[in-house]
Amino acid sequence: MGVTSSTALWYASRATGVVSLVLLSAVVIIGILVNRQGRLPGLPRFAVLGLHRNLSLLAVAFVAVHVLAAVADSYVSISLAAAVIPFVSAYEPFWLGLGAVSLDLMAALIATSLLRRHIGRRTWRAVHWLAYASWPVAVVHSVGSSTDLRHGGVPLDLTIACIAAVVAALAWRVARAGAAVPRARRVRELMTPGGRPPGPAQPYPLAGAGER
Amino acid sequence: MNADNQHAATPGAASRAAARDRGRARVRAVTISAAAASLIGAGVVAVSLPASAHTSISHATSGTSGSRASGGSSGDDGSSRSGSGGSSSGLSSPSSTPASGSGGGQVTSGGS
Numbered sequence: 001m002g003v004t005s006s007t008a009l010w011y012a013s014r015a016t017g018v019v020s021l022v023l024l025s026a027v028v029i030i031g032i033l034v035n036r037q038g039r040l041p042g043l044p045r046f047a048v049l050g051l052h053r054n055l056s057l058l059a060v061a062f063v064a065v066h067v068l069a070a071v072a073d074s075y076v077s078i079s080l081a082a083a084v085i086p087f088v089s090a091y092e093p094f095w096l097g098l099g100a101v102s103l104d105l106m107a108a109l110i111a112t113s114l115l116r117r118h119i120g121r122r123t124w125r126a127v128h129w130l131a132y133a134s135w136p137v138a139v140v141h142s143v144g145s146s147t148d149l150r151h152g153g154v155p156l157d158l159t160i161a162c163i164a165a166v167v168a169a170l171a172w173r174v175a176r177a178g179a180a181v182p183r184a185r186r187v188r189e190l191m192t193p194g195g196r197p198p199g200p201a202q203p204y205p206l207a208g209a210g211e212r
Numbered sequence: 213m214n215a216d217n218q219h220a221a222t223p224g225a226a227s228r229a230a231a232r233d234r235g236r237a238r239v240r241a242v243t244i245s246a247a248a249a250s251l252i253g254a255g256v257v258a259v260s261l262p263a264s265a266h267t268s269i270s271h272a273t274s275g276t277s278g279s280r281a282s283g284g285s286s287g288d289d290g291s292s293r294s295g296s297g298g299s300s301s302g303l304s305s306p307s308s309t310p311a312s313g314s315g316g317g318q319v320t321s322g323g324s
Contacts, residue, residue: 015254016254022253043238046235047235154257
């Protein structure tokens, strides 16, 4: 494939970019599963949470290599500031700007997760919703800045697979959220004298779909 | 300490602790596997990337008039077309985009 000293950084940047997208997709999917009380085969829930965290950190490591390799590659001029500050790059400002936006959102996610005890659950959750913005921005950055994807091959296949997997996970989540009985309603029905008793013969419909 | 003693005294606490340890071990194993798979995947992706576009463009734009890539991967379209100033759409690398975006990376991209 012709990796030389002058092209090694280019290959590293591109390859780690693709792998970062795959890892981020996995993180998003596991995050969706965790939020809807999903399970992975053979893993208890706390382990799924741990896996979500570990894969997040792994993805961040790959993103860091991706960014640093792109900055260090002397072929195109991408400053470190342009990798962090959106839309200031001289080279492909829009597409690289999207990458910077995604990187910043990711940094916010990581920082608030590390400071979760100090900032409170509500703030952490609000910021964590940014994950749903970070991932599509990263996908658009990948598609827009990479001509590889336009010509097919493994990067395109992986990108399509990532999109399909995340969309499927989102659909699953939306379906479960729509079917779940809100906790407040369940409590209200339990507390109401005329409410249906949660007897074993007639359990609450979809009880446990939301919280378990 | 007290809490540990209480857990130890609770029936089933040992099995729960064992299950927790198994879960942690699985998480560790899956994480290590994912890291290894990611590294291998990066290598596979790097191999699958079209070769020589980077070097051929860089040679061409640096004025050495090298129409052939030094990458030496046998002739995909990118290497043969790269000598024409990198404006071909067959190049599939970021190196093709500076050529199309700024008309030659070194010349104009330093503008900011």
